[in-house]
Amino acid sequence: MNIILLDSEEVSGNLATLRDHRAEHIVKVLRCAQGDRVTVGILNGKTGYGIIKELSRAKPCVVTLELNLQGYPEAVAPVDVMLALPRPIVFKRIISHLTALGVDRVFVVNAAKVEKSYWDSSVVQDQGWKRHVREGLEQAVDTRLVHFSFYRGFKPFMQDVIPAIKDRYEQMLVAHPHGGEGLATIYKAGIAPVLVALGPEGGWNDYELEQMRIQGFDQFSLGNRILRVETAVAALHGSISMLRTAELQSRLNH
Amino acid sequence: MNIILLDSEEVSGNLATLRDHRAEHIVKVLRCAQGDRVTVGILNGKTGYGIIKELSRAKPCVVTLELNLQGYPEAVAPVDVMLALPRPIVFKRIISHLTALGVDRVFVVNAAKVEKSYWDSSVVQDQGWKRHVREGLEQAVDTRLVHFSFYRGFKPFMQDVIPAIKDRYEQMLVAHPHGGEGLATIYKAGIAPVLVALGPEGGWNDYELEQMRIQGFDQFSLGNRILRVETAVAALHGSISMLRTAELQSRLNH
Numbered sequence: 001m002n003i004i005l006l007d008s009e010e011v012s013g014n015l016a017t018l019r020d021h022r023a024e025h026i027v028k029v030l031r032c033a034q035g036d037r038v039t040v041g042i043l044n045g046k047t048g049y050g051i052i053k054e055l056s057r058a059k060p061c062v063v064t065l066e067l068n069l070q071g072y073p074e075a076v077a078p079v080d081v082m083l084a085l086p087r088p089i090v091f092k093r094i095i096s097h098l099t100a101l102g103v104d105r106v107f108v109v110n111a112a113k114v115e116k117s118y119w120d121s122s123v124v125q126d127q128g129w130k131r132h133v134r135e136g137l138e139q140a141v142d143t144r145l146v147h148f149s150f151y152r153g154f155k156p157f158m159q160d161v162i163p164a165i166k167d168r169y170e171q172m173l174v175a176h177p178h179g180g181e182g183l184a185t186i187y188k189a190g191i192a193p194v195l196v197a198l199g200p201e202g203g204w205n206d207y208e209l210e211q212m213r214i215q216g217f218d219q220f221s222l223g224n225r226i227l228r229v230e231t232a233v234a235a236l237h238g239s240i241s242m243l244r245t246a247e248l249q250s251r252l253n254h
Numbered sequence: 255m256n257i258i259l260l261d262s263e264e265v266s267g268n269l270a271t272l273r274d275h276r277a278e279h280i281v282k283v284l285r286c287a288q289g290d291r292v293t294v295g296i297l298n299g300k301t302g303y304g305i306i307k308e309l310s311r312a313k314p315c316v317v318t319l320e321l322n323l324q325g326y327p328e329a330v331a332p333v334d335v336m337l338a339l340p341r342p343i344v345f346k347r348i349i350s351h352l353t354a355l356g357v358d359r360v361f362v363v364n365a366a367k368v369e370k371s372y373w374d375s376s377v378v379q380d381q382g383w384k385r386h387v388r389e390g391l392e393q394a395v396d397t398r399l400v401h402f403s404f405y406r407g408f409k410p411f412m413q414d415v416i417p418a419i420k421d422r423y424e425q426m427l428v429a430h431p432h433g434g435e436g437l438a439t440i441y442k443a444g445i446a447p448v449l450v451a452l453g454p455e456g457g458w459n460d461y462e463l464e465q466m467r468i469q470g471f472d473q474f475s476l477g478n479r480i481l482r483v484e485t486a487v488a489a490l491h492g493s494i495s496m497l498r499t500a501e502l503q504s505r506l507n508h
């Protein structure tokens with residue numbers, strides 16, 4: 001936990017009193033005393049620091065912070081993700097990776113090779129994903145909740161949702177092993193975000209790839225190596241961020 | 255398992271007979287029958303396919319393959335990694351990520367913020383890492399064993415080992431949050447591999463960073479986001495591969 005995240009309702013004036021695992025973290029892991037500073041942030045709001053005004057070490061720990069909020073976190077990389085629902089245990093790790101790396105929206109969709117039972121997992125049904133988003137933000141020192149949405153029908157997602165949102169994107173990309181050109185070749189420079197589609201273990205099927213082609217997704221190859229989704233998600237985020245940075249720099253230099 | 259990996263000693267003429275989990279995988283997961291083809295590779299050797307000559311479904315499954323080996327896997331990205339020993343459960347996942355993404359050598363070193371007990375884990379002591387390398391290769395369809403070596407003394411590694419190997423590298427890099435310039439700025443174009451140092455959760459300490467500076471490591475910033483090592487390893491591999499590809503393309507175009 002590299003930042004203590006607060007809901008805006010927890011703040012009263014410039015004070016917030018914590019009684020849960022966050023108070024315990026401040027007392028036991030950070031080993032703070034009265035007068036110490038900790039990094040804090042309001043969910044979907046500003047970050048800054050909190051000065052510890054009161055602190056009780058007895059269980060349950062209680063900590064009162066006086067907040068000094070200065071500004072907003074830096075903008076995230078302009079990457080949104082369309083993700084075939086992974087196995088729940090892997091999905092939890094992917095949520096943490098994506099939130100830590102920084103994305104704005106994640107569209108979780110069905111695919112032929114997604115097992116039906118995955119949709120019944122608590123991470124989807126009971127909004128269990130929210131806890132993992134929060135952990136990712138606490139890791140990466142960010143306050144902006146990543147927006148996850150779930151689409152159990154692949155076809156309605158492609159035919160109704162994508163046409164309604166595609167204008168937001170500079171480019172829509174789908175990663176596929178042996179999919180033709182590499183990312184650096186097909187990547188289009190621009191300002192708007194990109195949407196990257198990542199398939200299930202076992203890949204998208206031909207119908208799904210065709211639907212994406214019709215909607216304007218550009219297919220690119222990850223090379224001959226077949227990556228787990230968990231590995232691919234971070235490697236692709238790194239690649240796209242790097243292309244954007246390099247492009248931005250060359251624009252600034254000319 | 256996207257490739258069946260064989261030790262060269264298992265091959266006799268152009269035949270190999272399997273009696274372990276690989277045979278079971280061919281029978282139960284791939285559901286192969288006599289005459290079917292499966293992707294095979296020899297560890298540190300060629301890849302190709304095997305035709306199933308004999309197959310017994312009764313436990314223990316037995317499969318005899320006739321091998322047709324055609325060529326070597328594509329070269330991996332020219333990235334070596336220096337890694338502060340992570341928590342064992344995380345280390346296992348990092349081994350799989352790195353092997354799947356493709357690296358040649360991984361130097362695992364001690365650091366002030368590495369817990370001593372990590373060195374006693376079976377993944378280090380009993381060469382448990384080899385199993386995870388193999389899983390990474392089976393995932394990524396590669397045959398080249400990644401070479402892991404372990405250095406329990408940080409100082410002797412920096413003062414004795416690094417000077418002996420630094421000439422192999424175009425550049426040695428160390429990632430650090432708030433570490434100054436970004437990767438795209440400090441990256442030096444070139445042909446030789448790069449060595450990237452990744453710290454423990456909690457980061458390198460000042461002494462360690464100073465030792466790396468003395469040896470010629472260039473420090474770069476991952477931005478204000480603090481990433482878990484597991485996330486950073488894949489994101490950085492993606493970033494560096496992309497810089498190399500972009501550079502190669504611009505060289506081909508000029």
